[in-house]
Amino acid sequence: MLKINFSRNPITQKDMSLVSKILKSGWLTHGLYSQKFENEFSKFTNSKYSTLVSNCTAGLHLACKALGFKKGDEVIVPSQTHVATAHAVSYTGATPVFADINLYSGNISSSEIKRLINKKTKGIIIVHFAGYPCDMKKIVDICRKNNLKLIEDCAHALGTKYDNKHVGNFGDVGVFSFYPTKQISTGEGGIIITNSKSIFNNIKNNKAFGIDTDIKKRKIPGLYNVRSLGLNFRMTDFQAALGYNQLKKYNSELSTRRKNAKIYCEMLKNIPNINFHPYDSNASYFIFPIFIQKNIRLKLINYFKIKNVGFSIHYARPVDFMKYYKLNKCLNSKKFSDETISLPVHSEIDKRKISYIVNIIKEVIKKNK
Ligand SMILES: Cc1ncc(COP(=O)(O)O)c(C=O)c1O
Structure with a gap:
């Protein structure tokens, strides 16, 4: 696998x-x-x-x-x-x-x-x-x-x-x-x-x-x-x-990240219920964030784990919702935290791997229609 x-x-x-x-x-x-x-x-x-x-x-x-x-x-x-x-x-x-x-x-x-x-x-x-x-x-x-x-x-x-x-x-x-x-x-x-x-x-x-x-x-x-x-x-x-x-050597890493981000945008564009920021040629793509309903995100996370796909969440709790600050006021940020998932976009990823990841996303969405 x-x-x-x-x-x-x-x-x-x-x-x-x-x-x-x-x-x-x-x-x-x-x-x-x-x-x-x-x-x-x-x-x-x-x-x-x-x-x-x-x-x-x-x-x-x-x-x-x-x-x-x-x-x-x-x-x-x-x-x-x-x-x-x-x-x-x-x-x-x-x-x-x-x-x-x-x-x-x-x-x-x-x-x-x-x-x-x-x-x-x-x-x-x-x-x-x-x-x-x-x-x-x-x-x-x-x-x-x-x-x-x-x-x-x-x-x-x-x-x-x-x-x-x-x-x-x-x-x-x-x-x-x-x-x-x-x-x-x-x-x-x-x-x-x-x-x-x-x-x-x-x-x-x-x-x-x-x-x-x-x-x-x-x-x-x-x-x-x-x-x-x-x-x-x-x-x-x-x-x-x-x-x-x-x-x-970073210029080459950077251009691969941008290339990969473009591929993600292309492959994800017709999938229902997925949101993402449009491709930006000025961005350096530390991660590729996508957004999906909270309950489906949980299923996707579990499926990524089974399928050995590395991911992260930036950030699962907004800073104003942390106990230390506990202001709980930024609602866009809360929605973002609830729905985001960070996909890998670095130079060890290529079109084949992106397609593998996108197919997993498609499968999860189809099952949860
Ligand atoms: C936006 C942002 N600011 C600051 C930091 C802190 O960076 P460091 O771990 O190098 O202290 C991070 C960490 O990842 C971050 O994502």
Whole structure:
């Protein structure tokens, strides 16, 4: 029987040899590959500055800190996201205010943003859900008019463009994730991009204890000063090497993901009771989300398990419905959570595998008519 994994394992023998070389070198962090990966990332996204972090959550936390969010402030976040987006705001003492989303892109609704702005609002964090670009023209305009800071949570969006510009460059800061299911992975890991020198310096200091002198620039080992209450959110050099190697090959992965998404759209278009966001050539397709009635979704999930088809759900509970936040207010997001299922779209999938998956969907729908 065909076995289809939800995400691919991108690590090759060549990657393992490189990691092993770095491990043997004894120089495990602050190394050459961290710099190489950061430079390559800036080139890929066309951003002025990039700095690696231990994961995207840490990056979002640093970004919120750098933008000065604090107790008494409100920051608008989408309800349909990973809890990390909202937690990043809460860590600073500010309050995340949940905005509902558009069906079926999963992206934050700009009219909802407008409705939620008040005197306390200091910023917005958007998420380019599944790799679909948000409506940046409207969102940037809202931020300008209301003097709001903008963070782009690009955890799903490596390779996503809007108006020919890589996402992450529209706001003050963009943050990416290299968690194993993502388009490229370093195990745990993330990176921050910005085009502001002062934000970059702030984040670079705060990701390493608030230390003011780079390890390679210290005249006397250990001699540095600390000017802020920093954290330790660095990435190791062997992880950076994994990321660097994958980024070098990423254009081919990206074009296969887009090709696969197109095939899904074509094959799913005449199936009744299935919804999905139309094909978007600017999207980077972290996943391919489809929507199906809640009771049929359960049957599909069980059938996928029997048939060895990997899938996931992003996200089965909106963040404002989590016990920690318990506001239970974003109803589009709730519908999305109840009906969505994330299909694999990575480069180990091809037309034959997509056809296998789509036939399973057809069978389940037919049985449950
Ligand atoms: C939208 C979004 N933001 C943030 C995160 C957190 O990323 P990380 O696991 O790298 O901390 C994730 C995780 O998958 C995510 O999907």
